């Protein structure tokens with residue numbers, strides 16, 4: 001169980017530990033085998049979650065996404081009319097474990113595309129590979145038409161493809177504001193030649209600060225502005241990560257379990273933010289285990305199992321897909337033919353409990 005994601009630093013721990021500042025976005029996400037707190041979502045009432053995420057009618061962004069995907073067949077590896085991310089033959093093994101083996105995957109621009117699958121299916125590893133945070137054994141992938149298979153993470157970020165981590169990464173000894181401001185990459189003041197000209201970076205810094213403040217408002221963190229990130233709850237750090245990712249107006253944002261550890265009141269606003277980003281034209285790839293959330297928010301769903309894409313489609317295609325249900329429950333359960341239809345939400349919960 002990861003304390004990082006769910007529990008605030010105990011009271012009285014205002015001064016973070018000396019090495020806490022090293023907990024930064026500086027490497028490969030080492031989240032395998034670490035249990036992220038999923039009880040929060042498992043315990044939460046289904047009605048509460050569904051109620052929190054359903055909106056009356058569809059937004060213009062959802063309508064656009066549905067129209068764009070209307071003619072697309074619900075088949076693994078299917079081509080999309082306007083793919084922003086295209087991956088081919090991406091493979092990664094850890095020892096004997098084939099963590100990722102994606103033959104072909106396209107993500108349609110301007111959609112909320114969910115990546116789902118049981119624990120250990122390879123979702124986070126796929127994120128790490130395509131965002132440049134880990135090296136693939138083989139494969140090619142492109143973002144917005146540019147081959148980024150060999151590009152380092154910072155260059156990929158500069159191209160407008162930003163990701164967040166399953167386990168949050170915040171600089172504990174910086175304030176919330178400073179953490180968000182760090183997302184403002186490509187600041188003029190960082191450039192060698194411009195740096196002596198204080199007025200250039202001063203005005204730049206003011207712009208960055210104003211944008212960070214606006215994002216803190218948007219993600220309901222304004223009251224934490226000058227607090228050390230070290231005292232934030234896991235949920236607040238999730239929001240901080242998202243705010244930081246938004247500093248660069250990314251064309252695509254990849255969110256790895258953004259809701260894990262976030263309290264139900266904030267979950268609703270987080271989902272609202274995600275939908276709003278899509279409505280503004282941002283492409284979202286979302287890894288999430290909560291099936292009510294997935295079914296209500298996604299324009300398209302990609303299902304991973306044992307590293308491979310085993311199904312794709314609209315929520316309705318996936319809900320009743322036998323391969324998906326089997327991936328979640330496992331063949332060994334030997335479901336009798338006479339079984340009543342399976343609720344994928346319950347199946348996912350069972351899978352998580354198994355993995356817990």
Ligand SMILES: Nc1ncnc2c1ncn2[C@@H]1O[C@H](COP(=O)(O)OP(=O)(O)OP(=O)(O)O)[C@@H](O)[C@H]1O
Nearest residue numbers: 032033094097099118119120121122123124125126
């Ligand atoms: N750095 C690593 N070293 C060794 N094995 C790893 C590493 N990262 C991932 N794995 C293994 O690769 C497989 C895929 O893991 P990954 O974390 O990508 O799954 P996931 O779909 O994100 O799962 P979850 O839903 O639990 O987050 C698992 O078997 C995992 O144990």
Ligand SMILES: [Mg+2]
Nearest residue numbers: 123124125166
């Ligand atoms: Mg993961």
